[in-house]
Amino acid sequence: MSSDVPDSTDVQARAVENVRIEDEMEQSYIDYAMSVIAGRALPRVEDGLKPVHRRILYAMHEMGVSSGSSHRKSSSIVGETMGDYHPHGDSAIYDTLVRMAQDFSMRYPLVDGQGNFGSMDGDPAAAQRYTEARMSSISEELLEDIDKDTVDFSANYDDRLQEPDVLPAAFPNLLVNGSSGIAVGMSTNIPPHNLGEIIDATIELIDNPDATVEDLMDHVKGPDFPTGANIVGRDAIYSAYKTGRGRIRVRAEFEVEEWQNGRERIVITELPYQSNKARLVERIAEDVTDGEIEGISDLRDESDRDGVRVVVECTRGANVEVVKNKLLENHLERTFGVINLALVDGQPQVLSLKETLAEYVSHRREVVRRRSEYDLTEAQDRAHILEGRLKAVENADNVVELIRNSETRSDAKDALREAYDFSQDQADHIVRMQLGSLTSMETAEIEDEYEDVQAEIERLSAILDSEQELLSVIKDELREIKAEYDDDRRTSIIEDQGTVTHEDLIPEEEVFVVMTEDDYVKRMPIEAFDPQGRGGKGIIGADVKEGDRVTTVFRANTHDYLLCFTNQGKVYQLKTYEIPEMGRTARGKSAVNILDLDANEDITAIVDTDALESDEFVTMATRNGYVKRTAGEEFENIRTTGIIASDLEEGDELVDVEVTDGSNDLVIGTEHGMTIRFDEAEVRSMGRTARGVNGIKLQDDDAVAGLVATDEDDGQALLTVTQNGYGKRTRLTEYRTQSRYGKGLIDIKTGERNGPVTAVKAVDDDDELVMMSESGQIVRTRVDEISTVGRNTMGVIVMDVETGDAVSSVDVIPAASVVADDDADDATDEN
Structure with missing residues (x-):
């Protein structure tokens, strides 16, 4: 082979273009995305249709399947659409045809279906071979004048036929029937509206181009769904119309x-x-x-x-x-997210109500202009022919003689043009005229038609010469559409009065909440337990099953939102009224449906969120002597499964929780009767997942029993209660402030009589105390019934606990609540 002849491989290589893979992928993806956006998923603003809708309607138009014709098999319509215009799967075309026939999907259905076209229960339509369809009368308004060069056409997918790029659309279908679709990186969700309201708003915008969204909303009250229902509130409607986006609440x-x-x-x-x-x-x-x-x-x-x-x-x-x-x-209530996104000049754009109507008016202006130009040309051509006919009638004898003397039609045409200055079109028409058209009656009809055509020419010329005339035509045609198809509004607009929640119907009252080790829970009115003297046995407060025991009792208001801290370091949020109310002798209800507690997880402390400000802290103490502070704002959003409040080391448990403001002193009490008091500032604020720092140095076998937060000079006392029902009050001033992580001072003598300390609480003289034993006995007594003594004493009996039983939980009823309860009782007695 000669060296001058290029190798075939080299020739092929010259046709290969080297590109970077990322550039090719980027461009290819953009091309694909724009194809989906412009060619499949988004409607055009002018006619409110996606390509598949437009092609189905145009195929039906070409097939002659109008509202006045008989129904045709859906499979026939789908086949014509797929074969001529939409080269995609037949199921996608049929699904679109079905939706256009469903009166619960479209406010004004564009297809008149016959057969099973689905239901609101989600039932699918029958197969396309069983159903029949034709255009509805209102869909013909979308195609009106399409044969008068009103819109542009493009070649179909195989260049055999022409299809419209957009329909003339005699009404704003985008807003009237709405649209929804998901493209690449964007979606549209336009609600349907009442035809009459949209037409009135369109006319308003034509008359007043400076109209605001508020002005247009004088006509358009809001979306009008085919299924009716109610829209709650007007603010979301205004937002959607003003910005093109909004979230509308729809209520059954x-x-x-x-x-x-x-x-x-x-x-x-x-x-x-x-x-x-x-x-x-x-x-x-x-x-x-x-x-x-x-x-x-x-x-x-x-x-x-x-x-x-x-x-x-x-x-x-x-x-x-x-x-x-x-x-x-x-x-019965759901949200309709409005995204008024449509194609404007081939580009996706979010439109306000005014912008949507303005784009439609602009489209309709172009349609009427092009139609008028088409009709004017047709009228001028007809007038030209009629002028020739009138001249021929005036010279009928000579014209007939001239034609008879001509050897051929061509000679006759030439003779007519030469003798009477006819145009080629006039001469062609005169040669084809019948002799019967030369009668006086025919002549009068020609003259009348000529006058009508001249009037039409004047009308069309005025439309094309005057913007106001053109807009008047648009308004008149819109009014005709409204007169033909307008109906009553289906969806009502109601003001958002709020709803009566379960909480609103629960009386606000103070209650005791009791929880057991096996996660039984209930609430009981505080009024069910009258205060007793110190040292009483109390009354039954819960029927505890064998092997179970009461672990927690606390006071709360039925409307309180509570943070429930557990021994495993988690916190849950609880609404008090969600706990079932039961009598004193009831065991309670399993808490599994109220709090998702794990096995061996018990609630050890309760914090009322009403008492927790954003600048305050949740301060926690653990059984092994650790203490930590965490900002209250970290407990604002709590999942139903709870969140971590404190990271505990193995074998440790969360014992008690207090709300502090950064200026308190903290007092930690232990089961062996030791206490330590130190400044809160010695414990730095840390996150929820932190373990904390050492608060007290525990002796062998000792453990933290409780935590108290107090002000420096608040006059409070420290109440200490032991398992065997003994307790005492000691002024907090007797507990000097020390450094954190010391051994502390002796608070109470425990020993065999008293047993270990169950709880330590900060109390005022006017407070009340509620104590509960493991077996379910409950005592409510006044704090001032308990003697005030010094540190390192034995205390007095505060609850008569039977052998084998023990005090399990202590809670304080503040003096303000006690007064409120007494006032309520007095009011009840008076009534």
Whole structure:
């Protein structure tokens, strides 16, 4: 082979372009993304349609499947659309056709379907070979004048045919029927609206281009969903119309009916847009079964072709307001996220209400202009022909003679043009005229038609010469559409009055909450336990089963939000009213559905969140003598499964928790009767997962029993209670301040009579005390019943504990609460 002849491999290599893989991937992905955005997923602002919708309607138009024709098999329509315009899967086309026929999906369906086209229960449509369809009359308005060069056309996928880039759209379909779709990196979700309201707003914008969103909202009250229901509040609607984005709350329509035997039932008649009715009923039933919703005895779906009717029957004595609001909270209210994103000049853009209507008016202006130009050309051509016919009628004898004397049609045309200055089109028409058209009646009809055509030419010329005339045509046509298709609004706008929550219906009262080692819990009114003298046995406060024991009793208000700290260093949030109220002799209810406690996890301290400010600290003490402070703000968001409050070393437990403000003194008491007092500032603030620092140096076998926070000169006393029911009060001033991590001072003599210390509390003279034993006995007594003595004493009996029993928990009722309780009792007596 000659060296001058290039090798074939070299020739091929010259056709290969070297590019960086990241550049090629980037460009290819951008091309793909734009293809999805512009060619599949997003609607055009002018007609509110995606390509698949537009192609289906245009295919039906070309097939002649109009609203006045008979229905055609859906498979035929799908096949024509797929074969000529939309080269994608037939299922995607059919799914779109089905949705355009569903009156619960589209506010004004664009397809008139015959057969099974699905239901609100999520039932699929029948196969396309079984269903039939045709265009609805309103969809024909989208295609009106498409044959008059009103819109641009492009070649279809195989260059055989032409398809419209956009439809003329005689009404703002984007807002009227809405749209939804997910593209690459963006999505659209436009709610449907009432046709009449949107047309009124469009006319308002034409008349007043400076109209604000507020002005347009005088006409457009808000979205109008095909399924009706209610929109809660107007602020979200305004935000969506002003910015193109918003979150609208849609609430089901329902009413409470009196039923048999004094019972009540809730009847649901309208559901939020895009709700699956069957799934909704199933979820309500599941919540009833799981105990999430109480007070429902029966649930039925009585819906038929006339509309939705779901009946929720309440049990006798049930609070229907609680049931209703539970349903609202979990089932009957949903959020519609408005994203008014559409293609404007081929680019995705988030539009306000005004911008959307302005784009539509601009499109409609171009459609009317192009249609007027087309009609004007047609009218001028017709006038030109009529002028020739009139001239021919005036010279009928000579014209007939001239044609008879011509050898051929061509000669006759040439003779006419030469003799009477006819144009080629006029001469062609005159040669084809019948003799019958030369009668006087025909002549009069030609003259009348000529006058009509001249008037049409003047009208069209005025439209093209005057912007105001053109806009008047747009307004008149919109009014005609409104007169033909407008209907009553389905979705109501209601003010957000808030809902009556379960908490609102719970009376606010002080209660005792009792918890046991086996996680049984209940609450009881404080009024059920009258104060007794010191040293009483008390009364039964809980029926503890064999092998179980009471671990915690604390006072709370039914409306309190509590932070419950456990021995394993976790914290849970609890609403007091969520704990079931039971009598004194009841065992309680398993806490597994209230607090997700682990095995061997007990609540050891309670903090009322009302008492916790953002600049305060949660201060904790552990059994092994560690102490730590953590900023209160770290306990604001607590999961239902709890969060870590303190990292404990193996074998250690969280014992007690106090709220401090950074200026307190901390007092730690131990089971062997030792105490230490030191400045809170010696414990630096640290995170939740920290272990803390040493607070007290414990002797062998000793352990921390409790933690107290006190001011320097608050006049309080330190109350110490032991397991065997003995206790004492000692003024806190007798406990000198030391450095952290010392051995401390003797507080109380423990020994065999007293037993280990159960709790230490800071108390005032007017406070009350509630103590509970492991077996469930409870005593409520005044603090001033307990003697004030010095340190290192034995104390006196405060609760008569039986052999084998022991004091398990102590809580303080502050003096302010005691006074409030007494006032409430006095008011009750007066009434």
